[in-house]
Amino acid sequence: MQNNGEVWVFAEQEWDTLQEIGIELLSKGRELADALGVELASVILGSNVKKHTDILFAHGADKVYVCDSPSLEYYDTVKYAKAFADLIQKYKPQVVLYGASARGRDLAPRIASSLKVGLTADCTDLQIGDFKSPSGQEYKKILYQIRPAFGGNIIATIVTPTKRPQMATVREGVMPVPPIQDGRKGQMIIETPNLLNLKNITRILKRDKTERKVNLKAAQTIVSGGYGVGSRENFKLIYDLASVLGAEVGASRAAVDAGFISKDHQVGQTGTTVRPKLYIACGISGSVQHRAGMEQSAKIVAINRDPEAPIFSIAHYGIIGDLNEVIPILIDDIKKRRVD
Amino acid sequence: MQFVSIPDKGNNEMKKFTMVVLVKQVPDTKNITGQAMKEDGTVNRAALPAVFNPEDLNALEMALQIKEQYGGTVNVISMGPPSAVTVLKESLYRGADHVYLLSDRKLAGSDTLATSFALKQAIRTKIPDFNIVLCGRQAIDGDTAQVGPQTAEKLDIAQLTYVERIEHLDEKTIKVRRVIESGSEIVEADLPVLLTVTNTANEPRPFIAKKLLKYRKAACDFDLPILLPRYPGFSSADALRANLKSRGLYIEMWGTDDIKANADEVGFAGSPTMVKKIESITLTGSGFKQVEPTEHGIKEFVAELIEDHTW
Numbered sequence: 001m002q003n004n005g006e007v008w009v010f011a012e013q014e015w016d017t018l019q020e021i022g023i024e025l026l027s028k029g030r031e032l033a034d035a036l037g038v039e040l041a042s043v044i045l046g047s048n049v050k051k052h053t054d055i056l057f058a059h060g061a062d063k064v065y066v067c068d069s070p071s072l073e074y075y076d077t078v079k080y081a082k083a084f085a086d087l088i089q090k091y092k093p094q095v096v097l098y099g100a101s102a103r104g105r106d107l108a109p110r111i112a113s114s115l116k117v118g119l120t121a122d123c124t125d126l127q128i129g130d131f132k133s134p135s136g137q138e139y140k141k142i143l144y145q146i147r148p149a150f151g152g153n154i155i156a157t158i159v160t161p162t163k164r165p166q167m168a169t170v171r172e173g174v175m176p177v178p179p180i181q182d183g184r185k186g187q188m189i190i191e192t193p194n195l196l197n198l199k200n201i202t203r204i205l206k207r208d209k210t211e212r213k214v215n216l217k218a219a220q221t222i223v224s225g226g227y228g229v230g231s232r233e234n235f236k237l238i239y240d241l242a243s244v245l246g247a248e249v250g251a252s253r254a255a256v257d258a259g260f261i262s263k264d265h266q267v268g269q270t271g272t273t274v275r276p277k278l279y280i281a282c283g284i285s286g287s288v289q290h291r292a293g294m295e296q297s298a299k300i301v302a303i304n305r306d307p308e309a310p311i312f313s314i315a316h317y318g319i320i321g322d323l324n325e326v327i328p329i330l331i332d333d334i335k336k337r338r339v340d
Numbered sequence: 341m342q343f344v345s346i347p348d349k350g351n352n353e354m355k356k357f358t359m360v361v362l363v364k365q366v367p368d369t370k371n372i373t374g375q376a377m378k379e380d381g382t383v384n385r386a387a388l389p390a391v392f393n394p395e396d397l398n399a400l401e402m403a404l405q406i407k408e409q410y411g412g413t414v415n416v417i418s419m420g421p422p423s424a425v426t427v428l429k430e431s432l433y434r435g436a437d438h439v440y441l442l443s444d445r446k447l448a449g450s451d452t453l454a455t456s457f458a459l460k461q462a463i464r465t466k467i468p469d470f471n472i473v474l475c476g477r478q479a480i481d482g483d484t485a486q487v488g489p490q491t492a493e494k495l496d497i498a499q500l501t502y503v504e505r506i507e508h509l510d511e512k513t514i515k516v517r518r519v520i521e522s523g524s525e526i527v528e529a530d531l532p533v534l535l536t537v538t539n540t541a542n543e544p545r546p547f548i549a550k551k552l553l554k555y556r557k558a559a560c561d562f563d564l565p566i567l568l569p570r571y572p573g574f575s576s577a578d579a580l581r582a583n584l585k586s587r588g589l590y591i592e593m594w595g596t597d598d599i600k601a602n603a604d605e606v607g608f609a610g611s612p613t614m615v616k617k618i619e620s621i622t623l624t625g626s627g628f629k630q631v632e633p634t635e636h637g638i639k640e641f642v643a644e645l646i647e648d649h650t651w
Contacts, residue, residue: 015522028621046397058406075462077489077498077499081493102501102520103520104501104575105485105486105501106501108486109485109486109487109489109490110490110492110493112486112490113453113489113490114611116453117453118451118612118613119486120453120609120613121484121485124649125649133614149481149482149483150367150369150481150482154341154618154619155618156615156617156618157615157616157617157618158613158614159614159616160612160614161612161614163612174646178607200496200497200529200530201498202498202500202528202529203528204525204526204527205526205527206525206526207523207524207525207526208523208525209522209523215519215540217539218538220538233532245651274609275649277651278651282464286381298650299645299650301641307430310518312628314626316627316629317629317630317641318586318630318631319630319631319632319637319638320630321633322633326638327494329633329635329638330638333638333639333640333642337642337646
């Protein structure tokens, strides 16, 4: 098994904008590449995307593979998978990481299946280490792919010792953005994909960027505000916290009835029933009807001034205090972690 | 969903769309209770109720709606242990036409790659005239969302993931609305196609009383030895099987030989991924921790959330 292959990370771009996840992957990618003593490369696919290479170098990429073609302007699973898989076969990286975004999770399995290699979904950590298989075979310096499973109740360490590349999708927002090193340069490798005679191409007829419906059901993290938020204007605090966490914004019925926020955000018996991994209730007392809609969340955090608020009876973490003071501290702390 | 007129070929019985819905029986990871933990701190799978994977119900509902609006046949396949026959019966109660259990000890230990290979073999071998394959976006036990795209790749057909709505369907093409983080898009693909369906797509229908009454007696080969004593009129499993078949109550079961799957491409042998280690973490509902509303208190709290992989 070759051990000199590079570490690759997928630099997603959409609407001609580099997505943050592709930058985040460079911090973990750097660590892994250093542990393996190999180079770190970003891979970017699209039309006219050379302009993004400088920012990838500045965030730690030693190389950037640019797969540039007008026919890659819009994402298509089969075209992107073909172009990417061809690159992998040509350059033989030992590790390839993708963001666990909608796109990464659409693309990576298709590539893994075509190359007949393993893929671990939604990793929250990655490490390099040795592994001894049940049959006694020993493998040096392979990729530990660490992820929650079973509804978040267990943490599994997955390995793919016998196949290369070792591939994983990585949860968004858990890896810090690496610091910018101004003027840092690297090697750009331009590749022209061979996309002739491809079957199963899809056609995008319409894209709607602005329409972002509140999707509480699919949200992994929800920050909800209640009557205690006080005003429509003050709901900005809730939005700010949701934004740094990559969360959806929810609300109690009292907040909706008071006109602080629209009804499509309402969580509870008469609103949406949610089961996210993390639910942060801010200024919500926790009526039976609200609790019925969120008590199955994996982790519940309550921020409330009233120590007697019923919400604390189902919370895993309780912060008794003024949300106007607590939330800014929380936002600051999370922001600091992201630049560290 | 819009209605689309399909040219009438003079045969109302004509199957318009042959659909295959892939469903999975999963432990109900969203309803973890105290007994779900063993004393040594590991997860006790046996104590968890087994349920129909929620988003696979959305996929089944979408298939049933296609059948109702455009015509077609809904075939449901579940790969899993014998107990998975429950989700197949529940599919029949909701209106599925044919259900099949893909079950074989050789399939045990399959990761997503080996699973998609087995599903591809089953579809190609047993339902070769399919037009549309549907499955849930992801299953709540593994949350990988990989089996759909990998099955599409193995079948060498187009994939449309995160499908919320069918905008148009005719005998050659399908147009769907996909929901992704940055918004939504309308995408068109040629048939055959594989769709992965989100939980926002529809509200799965409940059991239909008439179907429940009919199919609650449905059984597969695994059930025959248990059923035989209850049917004194039948002297052998073969006789009972024949009777169930004649009444449309026999659930066909496939093994790896039936789907022509090589043993080295399924199960542990066909799975490149291996589990190195499993650690249990805090379960829902366990304990309450008060966090001080200070910079220090909040810092420690955020560190804890990161530590236990919540965020």
